[in-house]
Each structure stands twice: as C-alpha cells, then as structure tokens.
Amino acid sequence: MIPKLMHIKDKLTKGLKINNNQGFTLIETAIAICILSVGLLAVASMQVACMNGNAFAGDVTEATTLAADHLEKLIALPYTHSDLAAGNHTAPNPPAGFSIAWSVTDNSPLNDTKTIDLTIAWQAHGPQKNISMRRIVPRIL
Numbered sequence: 001m002i003p004k005l006m007h008i009k010d011k012l013t014k015g016l017k018i019n020n021n022q023g024f025t026l027i028e029t030a031i032a033i034c035i036l037s038v039g040l041l042a043v044a045s046m047q048v049a050c051m052n053g054n055a056f057a058g059d060v061t062e063a064t065t066l067a068a069d070h071l072e073k074l075i076a077l078p079y080t081h082s083d084l085a086a087g088n089h090t091a092p093n094p095p096a097g098f099s100i101a102w103s104v105t106d107n108s109p110l111n112d113t114k115t116i117d118l119t120i121a122w123q124a125h126g127p128q129k130n131i132s133m134r135r136i137v138p139r140i141l
Contacts, residue, residue: 059122059129060131063120063122066094066095066098066100067100067120070118071118071133074102074116074118079137084114084137086104087103088103089102089103090102097122100120101118102116102118103116105117109136113136116134116137117134118132118133118134119131119132
C-alpha cells in the first residue's frame with residue numbers, strides 16, 4: 001500500500017512543480033526604479049536647501065562678528081572722539097560686501113551717556129539683510 005501511495009503522490013506533484021528561478025518581472029523592476037528615483041530626488045532637494053541654509057548662517061555669523069567687533073572699537077574710543085559725535089556715521093572701508101553705519105544720540109537715555117545704534121547690511125542670496133546692535137556708553141569722569 002505504501003508504494004501505491006507514493007506513486008499517487010508523484011503523479012499529483014508532477015504537475016505542481018514550483019519554479020523559484022523566475023526572478024523579477026519588468027513591471028516590478030520599473031516600479032522599484034520609480035520609487036528609488038523619487039527618494040533620490042527628495043534627498044537631492046534637501047541637500048540644496050541645507051547648502052543654502054548653511055551659506056545664510058555663515059553670512060549672519062560674519063555680519064554679527066563684524067558688528068560686535070566694530071561696536072567694541074567704538075566703545076574703546078574716548079568719549080569726545082569724532083566717531084562718537086551725535087549724528088549718523090559710516091565706516092570708510094568696510095569689508096567687501098558689507099556696509100557699516102551707526103548713529104549716536106547724546107544724553108540718551110540719561111545725561112552724560114551716548115547711545116550707539118550700529119547696523120551691518122549685506123546683500124547675498126536675495127534681498128538685503130541687516131543686523132543691528134545698540135550700546136549705551138557712559139561718560140567716565
């Protein structure tokens with residue numbers, strides 16, 4: 001009886017052979033390539049956005065450093081220096097691509113003080129950008 005069952009099993013499985021060596025179809029490959037290309041385009045656009053953001057951050061850092069440096073130079077001047085006279089002033093030789101301007105107000109907010117409002121402006125990657133800083137300088141007697 002066992003040999004007879006083996007014979008029946010062989011007849012049944014003969015027509016049901018599974019072939020695992022077919023591989024991927026052309027449509028499956030095309031869909032996979034489309035999904036991969038969409039992902040790569042998203043990564044590429046993120047790279048461009050990151051490069052633009054880093055360039056802007058570098059400009060802001062440079063402008064902030066220039067503003068702080070110039071403000072420190074103004075504070076170190078004698079109280080009666082011409083660069084600390086009331087009115088508007090501009091730097092004669094600012095770094096390339098930047099403009100430095102400041103205004104001085106006497107006796108503001110208190111007597112014997114000067115308020116310095118310094119602005120650094122530059123234009124890169126679109127509209128003009130600026131950074132402003134304010135410092136109050138007292139008269140030291």
